[in-house]
Amino acid sequence: MGVVSSSSKEKVLEAAITLFQVKGFHGTSVRDIALKANVNVALVSYYFGGKQGLLEQLNVQFLEGYIQAMEQATEERLGQSSHEKLLAVMEQVLLYEQQAPSLARLVLREMTLDSTLVREIMSTYMRKEKHLLETILRQGMGNQEFRKQPLDLLLLHIRTMMTMPFLQPHYLRELYQLSVNDPSFIKRYMVHVNDWMAACLLKKPIASSRLVIHLDS
Template sequence: MKINQTKQKVVEAASSLFFQKGFHGTSVRDIAEYASVNVSLISYYFNSKQGLLEYAVTNYYEMYLTIVNEEITNNEHIHPIEKLKKVIYAIIQYKTDYFQLTSFINRELSLDSTFVREMTVTYLAKENHVLSELFFPILSKENKKQRFYLYMQLKGMLMSPYMLKNEWNNQMVDQQSFRHFIKNYVKTIDQWIDFIADKDK
């Protein structure tokens, strides 16, 4: 499918500004100037700032779930623990590649933004279903009683880096630092999974 480069440029500009200034602190004119496009072009593609946000969030989650499902399909026949690890790597890679939009969405959800929550509720339900189906079967017998608490820990690890805006400003300065973060952060999650998992399955 051919990507509309101008449309994508507007989405990237909006993601950056929403991350820095918030949705309400960003105007359509700000986005147009940042993307070096005419204001009327944003109206043409998205109708409004709200329409632009809806497009950006929907597209973000559609791509996210596609990548997760492809990773599951491609690793259908490997050990469940290793399959979960590969999916987690893909998740952290994707969220980090789009860290500004990821951070903005997570921040809005933490503030219980009605508009963002309404857009994401179906996608979050799908994500929960996929992750729980991968996660719960790998738990050791001792840990099965605590499975919901452990699942909350997993979800927290997948979200927390993108809730800490100042940490990104200090540490994520170039592509090398992004790659370094992905590698080492996923390694930490993998070690946690090994600790709670039933290795004999």
């Protein structure tokens, strides 16, 4: 196959993201991807073992970074309150999604399916996500920061808040004139999230000044 610039690989990934969104996974051929990326068809198979391999690669790439963003946010806040940890995790995930909104949407959409790939993703990345959030919530309930309540629906609620805007960006834009790609969107959204947190999760309200400091940092 000879020497191939790493940008060819990137071009193939970019082309796949676009085409999977527009024509769907089943409606996109390897030939379409190669054509759009302006590379040889054989290259796609060589690098990714075909279309399914490409989809897997896109999912894994996104979700590795997704979990990393969550882990980093908690690690950076070692010793801080569970409330601050959870806020940081949610904000970092949103910022991460905002960096690659098309890829985020592709992966989040994929996860609404019931495929072998999704089952594999769930048994690895989604289990990690669940464990990470559960740990923060249990700590917060243990140290009297959070109100005691059943974990399952609470976890799902938090996860949905972190992903909804990037799964339905056009819906937010068309009906609510909210652009998820606008940097100010995440700040505004985090105010709403924190409002939810203060009302539904925290035992005692915190001083609003601390919130402002967090959101501006």
